Amino acid sequence: MVNGQSNTPLNIMPLPAKAERGEGLLRIDASFRIAFEGYREPRLERASIRIERQVQRQTGLVILHASKSAGLATLQVATDHESKAIQELGEDESYTLDVAPAGAKLHAPNPLGALRGLQTFLQLIAITPDGFGVTAVHIEDRPRFPWRGLMIDSGRHFIPLDVIKRNLDGMEAVKMNVFHWHLSDNQGFRGESRKFPKLHEQGSDGLFYTQEEIRDVIDYARDRGIRVVPEFDMPGHSTAWFAGYPELASGSGPYAIERQWGIFDPAMDPTDEKTYKFLGEFIGEMARLFPDQFFHIGGDEVNGKEWDANPKIQAFKKSHKIKDNAGLQAYFSGRVQDLVAKHKKTPVGWDEVLVPGVPKSIVIQSWRGVDSLAAAAKDGYRGILSNGYYLDLGWSAARHYTMDPLGGPAAALAPAQKQLILGGESCIWSEYVNAENIDSRIWPRNAAIAERLWSPEGTTDVASMYSRLDAESARLEWLGLEHRSFQRTMLQRIAGTWTPSEFDALRALAQALEHEKDYAREASAGTPPTSLTPLNRLVDAVYPESDLARRFSLLVDQFVAANCKDAAQATEIRAQLAEWATIDDRLQGLAQRSHLVREAVPASAALSQAAKIAVDALDSIQKGAPVSADQKKNHVDFLNALEQQAHKSQLTIPELPAFQKLVEAASASGVCAR
């Protein structure tokens, strides 16, 4: 077996560079013990306790740490030498892992590789007919890209410390190594500043991280081989700064924390020296707090309206021969990059910062497209890809999985230019994300992105990815991630009932549906949501990607591919459709009593009606009575109308393509007509 492509695949995610199955099984029991040789450090000792606890959670075995000194270690970890005191971009993360029935050996050049290999070992522990064990295997592994990140937006909704930490645990599990912390935006300034305390005092509604907490997160991340890159977005996305320091702004104020979502006018005044004095001191304070080499200065989405409205700024542009606002932003960026450089840090910015003349040191984070990434590399800039990795857009894992930092125009770059593309970062923007549902908006899909960034380029088998994603999703729950468990309690709140007959209908509805994709929620009619809008609706409680819909669609694919002959498949499809067809009726009682159920009724009615059309199609197929082209068109049109109806609840029906497939298969020209 190479690359895990065997009949009984190893549940490793991301897939290692090389894996060869051996013979036999290493038993995991109460005597489980990790021992270290070679280079040692406290971080490795702590990792050993952490892994041991994780083995306990995964297996339920009782492993007494205190009594583990005797006997042979289950897993021997050999590390050659230390890694950098402050984790650096591009450090060696390779390891080899050999598991045999008598014991496992993990070898890594440095602690980073050891941490990666420990996670692989954890993933390999499985239940067997004779207890828990790890199948014999030889693994040689190293990452494809050196920058594999997750960005969490703590600005729009505050994300509590424990939630951040369990997501760092999740990142470690899938071998991500950069936590990009978006700490300020129009709706909130979340990091304590001791130099400028009004930033967090006036800009956060009291919801911010103290410097002690930030240091705690940095230590926690370092223990897991994860760098922490802070972002303070400027000169736009900065209204929350101005609540405490209106003198930084280009307008006359007054300013208050922004409650709406969108792009807003307030922007820092790039023409006033006191702006740079302030930023110089602020960046200095944060550069000391965050040890990482990289410092993110944002730079996205400045609309320029405050600049245009300010005569002093207009005069400055004229006197400095700056011809447009892009030029003005370039001027600002250049000044801020100097401040960052002064504190010995390397700046990172969103791709708007890439304008002619910007220093080559800056790393470009591309959110607008792969083209800009390739263009930047051609110009000699380093870059990381986030376009295609926005988790808040609700795409499927499969869709994220197809995005490759070296895909598209980047595939044509020269080898040296390709080296400039450092990797990628998934991003969770938090307009519709809070502490309660954030895990579900990140996981498990983020694991597919992590695999894209770690595993060899040829790792593209979607079925294999989903099979391993299912396993990893379950395993991530042992880290305390609530990406699955959050739903039941949210649905109980929405239902306000504890009677299974009623509750089950709501749960069945939730599991069939997904929230609308991309930016549909902003665009929907009615009162625009704000940061004070409760995220307690069905749209907030559904999974971004419905496992049920995915499995059902696969089943329909198989059924139709075999010309609809398989009776067992037909029975299974019919049973599922029958349940969906009754959901709307079963939900009516709840809808009378709960305003949150009532607003989901357009979607439940749409799902039930769509399922009935699919049942009719299945009837036609099984009775051998194909429908006419006109009827088929009516049905397809109706399905599309039902999807629109579901949007009234800001939901989408991911089963519709499968329903349509049945309708088409049932038509006179369809593959299952007979």
Place this chain on the structure above:
Amino acid sequence: MVNGQSNTPLNIMPLPAKAERGEGLLRIDASFRIAFEGYREPRLERASIRIERQVQRQTGLVILHASKSAGLATLQVATDHESKAIQELGEDESYTLDVAPAGAKLHAPNPLGALRGLQTFLQLIAITPDGFGVTAVHIEDRPRFPWRGLMIDSGRHFIPLDVIKRNLDGMEAVKMNVFHWHLSDNQGFRGESRKFPKLHEQGSDGLFYTQEEIRDVIDYARDRGIRVVPEFDMPGHSTAWFAGYPELASGSGPYAIERQWGIFDPAMDPTDEKTYKFLGEFIGEMARLFPDQFFHIGGDEVNGKEWDANPKIQAFKKSHKIKDNAGLQAYFSGRVQDLVAKHKKTPVGWDEVLVPGVPKSIVIQSWRGVDSLAAAAKDGYRGILSNGYYLDLGWSAARHYTMDPLGGPAAALAPAQKQLILGGESCIWSEYVNAENIDSRIWPRNAAIAERLWSPEGTTDVASMYSRLDAESARLEWLGLEHRSFQRTMLQRIAGTWTPSEFDALRALAQALEHEKDYAREASAGTPPTSLTPLNRLVDAVYPESDLARRFSLLVDQFVAANCKDAAQATEIRAQLAEWATIDDRLQGLAQRSHLVREAVPASAALSQAAKIAVDALDSIQKGAPVSADQKKNHVDFLNALEQQAHKSQLTIPELPAFQKLVEAASASGVCAR
């Protein structure tokens, strides 16, 4: 409405002394705010933040604490005066709560009553057709008993601090006011002693609470109106003490932490003055650490074997004219009670300590039966009932609910004697309970016991109790209790699969079954379990009381009571039976791959076979073809044999009485024969 006995009952648990519904609804929205008048203290401010956060969790509303100073309070809390600096037994906990559409008013003599009333208010928040709200109501409430406790055994399995805390949250929610902390037993000594550090160092496998953590728990409990009564069990149940201090024991040792369950020989030497010197200093240290007036000294289950085997102790008995080991224990108890009294504390002991001549100050905790409680009261001793409240025995909530501290022989006591019965305590002994499943072994059933101890004597409607228990169980999840959520992850570990078709069969099995009751698990054949035995089996993952079985049994009751004429009920019964009938087949694949599924196969086979018998009975009923008396007897015998078969997996089939009811209804002499 009086006592919540209306058509639309208020989901309050425990039921208040008096509740009268008013007209209209108080809306709960983002402007929710609590204000205080009268006596104020920081504990009330903290409670206000806590309640606010809880309202956010229950509703999903965004309530910004920082901006809440303006406008009228939703809930006005008026408190007359302070409560005792150290919470005392018998303090006033009464309150009145008036909810009207314009606002709610809570009045209490002291903060304890205010805390109780706040919990009632939280329980009243419900979802409505127009948002969240509280229905208008007038409540006057006070507890029936002053001592309403939960005992957690941290000795046999260590229960981590966060688990203790969330259970304190649960206790507050159901108005319990005593946390009895069983801190030492043969299998572990869990409290840090600075005077005698080998107690926790040698007696806990490193799993103990520091004094700082203990103080934290005491503060946390006090904030919730809960007293903390520590228990250090002696002279028996004390092997873990001897691991560090063998000189305290009556035998010659050596001693190590006990790993087995049961009653063991080691006991303190009651004849050696150095025992009392040690205990005097130890009790002094703990009396300073735990501020509560009461101090539990255990005293249960001393088998006397070490005493009998020690010539010095035998000589002491002779020279002191102590005629038996009960007398020796009485001597020990008297000495220890003196030590407790010396530190100005009041002792509590299990009912074995009640021997002639024991000082009247001791409070008797009755675990062996209600008789001893009444007898103690007759003799002038105060007592608390735990018999009937052992949560680890797996009884139904209904069965615990029937136990009344003033029931049985206590009902015949004179009023002054009844006053001596202070209340009761539920107990969770932790042989088969750990951090992962303890919440499920305590909740929701503990809420039924809490109601027994708080609500008026006449509160005995089981259907009303279960209806409110369902609601409270869901609400308790917002406190972080994992009594429901723990199961899915445990089942995923047992299954080792993430394929719904397989996993669903295991879940259906788990939800149908319960663990064996009382002490069956100790008595079962095979290797006896120890403290190192993993609690990762299906028996550890099932709920002690199956909601599904309860609902199914009610349905069968209704069906048979109406002479089996209701076709809709028959359909519902048949659908459920059909699912159970197929479980064993559906589980076979998993059983091949997982040793933990395999060991549940006797139970799954038994359930499926039993369900088939019930299906046959239903067929007979619906076809009007009654079965003969002989056939009926065969079926009943077979059902009993299947129950025995389920015991091989240490599980029980709580649906069997309902199945038997169908079999009997279907017989020629049955009510549904036609």
